[in-house]
Amino acid sequence: MxxxxxxxxxxxxxxxxxxxxxxxxxxxxxxxxxxxxxxxxxxxxxxxxxxxxxxxxxxxxxxxxxxxxVFGNVQGIELNDERILIRYAGSGxxxxxxxxxxxxxxxxxxxxxxxxxxxxxxxxxxxxxxxxxxxxxxxxxxxxxxxxxxxxxxxxLLGNRYAWYGVNKALMPNALSFRMAEGGCFIGHYYAYTRDRSTFVAECDARSWTEAGLDAMSDAERKALIERVFEIELQGEALMENNSVWRRFNxxxxxxxxxxxxxxxxxxxxxxxxxxxxxxxxxxxxxxxxxxxxxxxxxxxxxxxxxxxxxxxxxxxxxxxxxxxxxxxxEDVRNEMQVEIADFAYNFLTRTGRVDADRLKSFAPSFYERYVESRKSNTAAGA
Ligand SMILES: Cc1cc2nc3c(=O)[nH]c(=O)nc-3n(C[C@H](O)[C@H](O)[C@H](O)COP(=O)(O)OP(=O)(O)OC[C@H]3O[C@@H](n4cnc5c(N)ncnc54)[C@H](O)[C@@H]3O)c2cc1C
The missing domain is CATH 3.50.50.60 (FAD/NAD(P)-binding domain)
Known part of the structure; x- marks a missing residue:
């Protein structure tokens, strides 16, 4: 054969x-x-x-x-300047x-x-x-x-745009950062893949591409913008490129x-x-x-x-x-970001429908407890 x-x-x-x-x-x-x-x-x-x-x-x-x-069992979910750390039962x-x-x-x-x-x-x-x-x-x-x-x-063809960068440092813990900044809505997906290197996928929603002016920028200007938006996450490091062109996902x-x-x-x-x-x-x-x-x-x-x-x-x-x-x-992340962080993290983790409350409770028990507590206090405050 x-x-x-x-x-x-x-x-x-x-x-x-x-x-x-x-x-x-x-x-x-x-x-x-x-x-x-x-x-x-x-x-x-x-x-x-x-x-x-x-x-x-x-x-x-x-x-x-x-x-x-490299292995880790903690993931950060960051919404503007707030952060939740999720400790998973298994490691990725x-x-x-x-x-x-x-x-x-x-x-x-x-x-x-x-x-x-x-x-x-x-x-x-x-x-x-x-x-x-x-x-x-x-x-x-x-x-x-x-x-x-x-x-x-x-x-x-999706509306959001993204580019795949690297960073010359292990950014720990792995995280997803969602920020409204520089007139746009940006997402940084980042994780270490060796003891001294990380992946950093930058994304923005369709509106941000034009409203924050990325459509009129060069690739170098877009990279500089992402470095400003995620200055804290990048811990002062510059982004590295490897054919890091901004694309729409097909x-x-x-x-x-x-x-x-x-x-x-x-x-x-x-x-x-x-x-x-x-x-x-x-x-x-x-x-x-x-x-x-x-x-x-x-x-x-x-x-x-x-x-x-x-x-x-x-x-x-x-x-x-x-x-x-x-x-x-x-694609609808801008609207999703309009809630407080525990709800946001919960909605994020259950977005695909493959994870429900019971499954979340088993693989991220401490976050689940925090989420339930935050729901209770929100209900009490609203009552
Ligand atoms: C920004 C970004 C981040 C990602 N992060 C992750 C992640 O964290 N985890 C994860 O699991 N996946 C991730 N992925 C997805 C992952 O990279 C792909 O799903 C995976 O590489 C698919 O494997 P593949 O073997 O099917 O194709 P590929 O890895 O794309 O390999 C296809 C190969 O075919 C070759 N080829 C193409 N055309 C021809 C041709 N005509 N003749 C000969 N050779 C050809 C290409 O050069 C290439 O080497 C990410 C993707 C993107 C875009």
């Missing part, structure tokens, strides 16, 4: 590693447009449950990634995106797979002769575009997950919004599900692709709905 994996991101590399480790007779070619050791963004988070699943699928990959991660991990890719690439090379770097797939002709084509080529997937009529992608999904022998996984299939911090693990979970189908059906490609959709789609659908609720909450 000959498999083409388009995209050397977490989803493609992990699928290739699992498939080859299981059956060394499978021929796998991995095509990656970027040179080795180049990537976008800075660090990404990998939550506890995701790491457990990863460990069940491939303990060695899990252990090597875990060795490069974060890792440099580049390190994640390097570990996965090493694990691929240990099972005899070499990534063809600086090889961009342009058209169907580049993929002729393969029995299975895995489109793991991210949010702007070429595989999806080649068979656009069959995959039927649908996009939804929430692309497809109607059909596969066409003939081509299948999509990871962001190519459905782009996960960064506000849920889970795109990496979703892509790796897709990789596991596709691998399990391959294991069950071998070279019977139609059966393996049907089984992949049947096994993976229900979970993906649930997650897609949660993601939509999350980005819709952010």
């Amino acid at each position: 000959r498999i083409a994996v388009v995209g050397g991101g977490p989803a493609g590399l992990f699928f290739a590693r699992l498939a080859r480790r299981h059956d060394p007779s499978i021929e796998i070619e991995i095509f990656e447009q970027n040179p080795a050791s180049a990537t976008y963004g800075f660090g990404v988070t990998l939550a506890g449950a995701a790491r457990d699943r990863l460990s069940r699928a491939d303990e060695e990959v899990h252990d090597r990634l875990a060795a490069c991660m 991990g974060a890792i440099a995106r580049l390190q994640l890719l390097e570990v996965l690439e090493d694990c691929c090379s240990e099972v005899g797979l070499v990534v063809n770097h600086e090889k961009r797939i342009e058209n169907a002709g580049d993929l002729a002769g393969f029995d299975l084509i895995v489109g793991a080529d991210g949010a702007n997937s070429t595989v999806r575009n080649i068979w656009e009529e069959n995959f039927q992608p649908r996009g939804k 929430a692309v999904t497809v109607d059909n997950w596969f066409h003939d022998k081509a299948v999509l996984i990871g962001d190519a299939l459905r782009v996960a919004h960064f506000s849920v911090g889970s795109g990496t693990r979703i892509g790796m979970d897709d990789a596991v599900a596709l691998f399990e189908s391959l294991k069950a059906h071998g070279s019977n490609v139609p059966a393996l692709l049907t089984s992949f959709v049947e096994s993976r789609k229900p979970t993906r659908d649930l997650f897609t709905r949660a993601t939509m609720k999350s980005y819709e909450w952010y």
Whole structure:
């Protein structure tokens, strides 16, 4: 069996590693447009449950990634100058995106797979002769575009704008900061991913883009504005750039997950919004599900692709709905910010509908107590 994996991101590399480790007779070619050791963004988070699943699928990959991660169980939620610290029962991990890719690439090379770097797939002709084509080529997937009529992608361009920066310091604890400042409404999503580096995703709502004048600024001016707005959070550090362009998020999904022998996984299939911090693990979970189908059906490609959709789609659908609720909450963040901080934090934590009061009580018990107390005193004050 000959498999083409388009995209050397977490989803493609992990699928290739699992498939080859299981059956060394499978021929796998991995095509990656970027040179080795180049990537976008800075660090990404990998939550506890995701790491457990990863460990069940491939303990060695899990252990090597875990060795490069930093862990924390406290998150700050900041509303202008007030802050609530939430202590979670379990801890979340974060890792440099580049390190994640390097570990996965090493694990691929240990099972005899070499990534063809600086090889961009342009058209169907580049993929002729393969029995299975895995489109793991991210949010702007070429595989999806080649068979656009069959995959039927649908996009939804959001109004908020964002840019992905880094900071040369571990900003502890991880936090989300929501500020009205400089004539706009801004959000800083930040977390340390090594002992001396942090990711800082800056976001503003659609109104702020024009009202605070970002539409007329250069990228350097926008960066300077974010450094002023989040001066306290950044602790005097400047933001670092890595292709840190301000963008609108395009929430692309497809109607059909596969066409003939081509299948999509990871962001190519459905782009996960960064506000849920889970795109990496979703892509790796897709990789596991596709691998399990391959294991069950071998070279019977139609059966393996049907089984992949049947096994993976229900979970993906649930997650897609949660993601939509999350980005819709952010699109309306200016109104959400009009309440006092305990209510704001509660509304934030329950925004996707996946967390209700009982679940919150179990994973963030001390915050839940504080929230209940604040509700009681508000009710008493209003009575
Ligand atoms: C601002 C921001 C913050 C984020 N934070 C987090 C976070 O904290 N936690 C988290 O889990 N996720 C986060 N994500 C999401 C995460 O980065 C993605 O969901 C994840 O990388 C998807 O993995 P993937 O393998 O599907 O695609 P990608 O990681 O995008 O990999 C696709 C690869 O395909 C290559 N490629 C593309 N086209 C071609 C072609 N034609 N030929 C050859 N190669 C090609 C690309 O160069 C790329 O290397 C964030 C995303 C953003 C935008």
